[in-house]
Amino acid sequence: MFRLFRGTAIVVFVLTFTSMRVSAQTPPPTVSDDQINAIAEELYCPVCENVPLDVCGTQACEQWRGLIREKLAQGYTKEEIKQYFVDQYGDRVLAAPPAKGFNILVYIVPPLAILAGIYSFYRILITGKKTVEPQQKIAIPSSDQEEFLSLLEEELKNR
Template sequence: MSRFIPMLFVLCLAYPHVAHADVVDETAIDKQVRAIAKTLRCTVCQTENIWESGAPLARQMRDAIRERVLRGESAGAIRAYFQSRYGDYIMMEPPKHGINWLIWLAPFLLLFGGGLLLWREINGWVTRTPAPRPDVPPLDEASRRRIRQDMEPPEV
């Protein structure tokens, strides 16, 4: 048997037309497995999900997902199972509960808080800045045109 397999392999190589050629495709199951595997972290890798990872543990996890998909478990249930075994660590993004809301909301809080502060600050500066004095002699028309041509998008 062990010698037969490589021979078969050689035969396949030598006579490709003899081998039965197929158009192969992904099944619906494959797609579900991928969708789930992409949301779970390969726990022994550096920030890599178990779909992309080549680690043996990741492969076994993919197989475990497939088994569960075939058994008819929902994506949510499968993810919950892995989470119950490895904790939040296995989820590719921090689950939205408890303290983790901090990291989900922080960018937006910073953005809006910072934006509001900046807005108020600029408004303050604007009100404190004296309006341009009218007694400055106006530019003559020629220089004004030159400056506009050079500095500003001309209004053609």
């Protein structure tokens, strides 16, 4: 009886600890919300325009985040996941569009506009200085000045 009890106890002990070891060797892949959001914040769902995927509360976006979780668990990298979404839904899902085609204007026009603004501001400053300090004093001939003064006096008398 004791032998039977001892044998059962050994079997239970061995089975318990070996199964624990096995589960410890192959832990289920865990993906944190932070990992998902790090990718989601760089994506936009076309349904919810102007709302980044990490903060969007619609069911469509929830499904997308679920897909990111799935891909991360499968070992996809951030870039691979972003590329997957581009392949599925087009370039417009990216927060920063790729610099090609018309998109290139997004990267060229703002810096050019800023440079043009700085240059214009500089020009205004320079021109302003020049007008404050007259470069040359233009001499008015004294005969003209006398004629002007007499006309002015006459005008004042008539009033």
